[in-house]
């Protein structure tokens with residue numbers, strides 16, 4: 001899970017004010033980072049610590065859309 005990896009990384013490193021750990025996580029998992037970076041920035045995550053602070057909830061919601069839309 002990307003957020004856990006970033007959280008863990010930031011307990012041992014300070015934030016570089018870039019999406020450094022996002023990119024590292026993507027590299028390690030063979031995932032292209034630019035679509036993820038674009039999405040994170042669109043949700044207020046311009047660096048690793050902002051990703052943790054601002055985007056985790058949006059990410060959960062994007063992954064688990066609420067299915068309370070009833071006809």
Ligand SMILES: [Zn+2]
Nearest residue numbers: 015047049050
């Ligand atoms: Zn930061």
